[in-house]
Every structure is written in C-alpha cells, then in structure tokens.
Amino acid sequence: AQKITQTQPGMFVQEKEAVTLDCTYDTSDQSYGLFWYKQPSSGEMIFLIYQGSYDEQNATEGRYSLNFQKARKSANLVISASQLGDSAMYFCAMREGPRGGFKTIFGAGTRLFVKA
C-alpha cells in the first residue's frame, strides 16, 4: 500500500494566487515527521517545511504553510502569492518512527506550473 499519496500529477496556478498541493499518508507510528521538498528542473531537492506529528499548530515558513489534519492523515502544502519561480516538482515525504525504521518515504510528486 502507498504510504505517501500525491493525487495531483500536475497543477496550474495563476501568478500571485494561492495553490494547495495535496498529500495523504499512512502510518501506524505515533511519532512521525512530514516534509515538503521542492525540486526545480536543475534536480536539487530543496527543503521547504516540516510538521511533526505532535505539533498542534500548522507549520509556516514564509509563503509556505502546511495544512495538517491528523485525523484525516493529510498534510497539504499551501503556497500563497505564487511566483514564476515556484514552477517545479513538489514532493511530500514522511519520516516514520521506530516501526518504520526511521526511513523517509517520498510521494510521486506534483508538478506545479505558475502562469504569468
């Protein structure tokens, strides 16, 4: 079974608008971390934001925020005021605790296109 699911292979957004990238996860661990990474066409993986399973507040980092709904096992990334430079692949990842061997599992990614 997929542990990280990103259901949107591609998304379009108009410059300066907000966009939500979906991510659902599956784990039996109580302690886990959720991450979002950005991968531009150059290939590097850029860390964007982190949410711990015990964090009560949604994480925010500048224009990025993580909409964490633990009961629904979702960790959606919200990008506000989109910029042309936001066009890239975005990966949701989960790092499990002891039951998962502390490994990080990545979703298949969502390609975001920002239109001028």
Add this chain to the structure above:
Amino acid sequence: DGGITQSPKYLFRKEGQNVTLSCEQNLNHDAMYWYRQDPGQGLRLIYYSQIVNDFQKGDIAEGYSVSREKKESFPLTVTSAQKNPTAFYLCASSIGSGGPLNEQFFGPGTRLTVL
C-alpha cells in the same frame, strides 16, 4: 560553506561496467542516504548509513553497493548486476537517523546514463 557535494554531475557508462558515484558532506552529519529517481517519479531509497562502518539496504538495493569508511563520505557503486541503472541519483544526509524530526539535506545529484 557547509553542504553536500556529489560528483560527477553527469556520468556515462557502457553496459557491463561498474561505476562509483561520489558523495561528500561537511555538515558533521551521522546519517547518509542514497536515493534513485526515475523520470516523473519520486525518490526510492537504495542504501542508508546511520554511523561509520555500518549501512543498511533500502528498498531497491539489488545491483548496488556502498561503503562508509569515513563520516564525511558515502560512495555508491552501481554494479553490472543492476539491470536498469540509467537514473538520477541523489545523496542526502541528516544529523541522525534515530528520530522523525531529522530533516535530510540533499546534494545536487548525479545523472547516470548507460550507453
């Protein structure tokens, strides 16, 4: 500047040849990882190492080998036993592996093409 370096950026190899991809970090991180990425796909874990002289297989270790003789270095060898080695290879490191809070930092990647 602290970071992770991978070399070479592009690598071409003939079928049947072994090839070694370099990964070096100066972040003083204990844990290091190798991932493979195929076009349009996410990352899949090949091997990881939590400490010097120790490493574990990931989800797709067949046809690959690693060593961890120094904290800073975690080279990956793609052997001739790997049936479809053409891919983008990413190395990463984290402070430790014993917890869910440890963010991974990535190198710039090596694109391997088998001719």
